[in-house]
Amino acid sequence: MKLRVTVCIGSSCHLKGSRQVVEELRNIIEDNCLEDKVEIAGTFCLGQCQKGVCVTIGDEFYSVSPDTVEEFFKNEIQTRI
Ligand code: FES
Incomplete structure (x- = not known):
């Protein structure tokens, strides 16, 4: 089963950088070839x-x-997969 990580993209979190958080997480996951394991x-x-x-x-x-x-x-992610 894939580990599902949910990032808030509401306006307040958006102002605090949720977009960068999502992008950064996607990059790290890609770099570690974890696309099958983390969503x-x-x-x-x-x-x-x-x-x-x-x-x-x-x-x-x-x-x-x-x-x-x-x-x-x-x-929190690496320790769970
Ligand atoms: S918790 Fe309210 S915008 Fe993220």
Whole structure:
């Protein structure tokens, strides 16, 4: 089963760089040939705007920024696949 990582693309998270977060995640996944294992999806506002960029994996909630994407990938994605 693919790991589904959902990034909020609501307006507040968008202003905080959700687009870069999505692009960066896609690049890292591509570089590591993980397209079969990880899926990046977008979602509308999760009601946690002040914590943006909001990212969820299953029921887990994470606050990610373009600067912390790599760390997030290492700690939360790589450890799950
Ligand atoms: S815009 Fe992302 S939580 Fe509201």
